[in-house]
Each structure stands twice: as structure tokens, then as C-alpha cells.
Amino acid sequence: MHMTTKALVLREVNYKESDKILTVLTEQEGKLTLSARGCRKKGSPIAAGCQLLCWGEFTLYEYQGRWSVKETAAERLFEGVRADLDKLALASYFAEVTETLAEEGQPEPELLALTLNCLHTLDRLDLPLAQVKTAFEWRAMSLAGYEPQLEGCAACGKADPEEPRVHLGEGLLCCASCRGKLGEGVSMPLSQAALAALRHIVWSERKRILSFRLEGESLRLLGDASEVYLMTRLERGFRTLDFYKSLTP
């Protein structure tokens, strides 16, 4: 059986002498595990397509119960990301989170679009990495079913909470003075500018999620909150995130 699909490589692991095992997010079938036989041999025609963060068309065949790569036509290799260690580390984190959220056999068009959009931004546009990271984290969590409720303070109902905070366990917004009414768990401070940016990220259409400006302390607050929110909700850490943070103390 054969199949042709667009796919993004989320993980690569060397296998045997010249093979790789790839985890990819496909357009049609969601997450798939592929064996890329011989792709580490010199001159292998599938070598370019079978590397982390490659986006392209894959022709697959089924062999001994597993999908194997027959041909690849790489469309985007995101060279600007590969040439910059900070960007590559951040992109690898996006790939690890995407791999965690995606499920086998279930197409994830929004998650795929988000990841490609953020990779494209790292590759071609000159935005602060912290801005791309926080937008990815908030939006990925929203797609995973953890969209924070941002209409107003969850306790008093004020549309623009005073000294706004986001309660991580519940995904709720509140004023600093209402914090006690929301129950146990960690909450983190935002500024008014950070809250405006957060609403933009969560509520805007998918092509516009990075069309905002946020700097300095507000960007730091929003980024701290999204990172802890993601780890709290998914109940795990990420090796690639630790590496990214080790580069940018």
C-alpha cells in the first residue's frame, strides 16, 4: 500500500547503521512513525527530506506493518532556523510540544498550521524569540482544550481586571484583589499590555496571532505565564525547553 502526504518531521532518531525512525505530523493522518531506510547513506535521495523540521511531500509504502519512506520532496527546510542555535533550539521545543499534543491517526490541521507558522516566523521574520515562544505556547494550549477564559475577572466580572493575574490550574483571569476567591493553585501576574496581547493571541484568526507588539517587562510576564501554564496543564517538562533556556539565561 502506498500513500502520499505532506508532513513535518518532528523527531528523528538514528536506527541501525544507516536508517532513521521519524515521527512526523502529516496533513492527512495526523502523527505517524516512519522508518527511513538507508537515509543516512551517502547520496541517499531521501536524506534531505528525512531531517528534523523538514516540511515536504512524502511518498510512503507499508512494509512489515510500518510506514516506510519511499520518496521525499522537501519544500521548506527552514535554513534560517538551522543556521541559528537559539532559533533551532526553540523550533525543536515547538516540535516536541507538537509531537506531545498530536495523536496517531487524527488529523490536526490547526496544530500543524500553528507550528508551520511559528517556524516560518523564526525563519523569515525578525520578531523577538520570546514573542514567538509565548504565542506558540498560548495558542497550542488553546488548541489542546486549555483555552484560558479571558472575558474578564472570574470572581467579580470586571472586563479589565485590576493588576490582572492568570490562574494556571483553572485557566482563569482575575484581579489581584480577587485572587483569594478562585481557590488553590498558582496564579501569575500579567500587565494590562500583556493581557491585551494574550487576548490577541488566543482570539485572533490563525494567520494573525503574531501581529502584536509587546516588549520588556510585559513580554517577560506573558512568557513566564505561558511557559508555566503549558507545563502545569501537560504535567511535564520538555528536554528541548531546558536546552533552549540553557542558551538564554
Ligand SMILES: [Zn+2]
Ligand atoms: Zn475581580
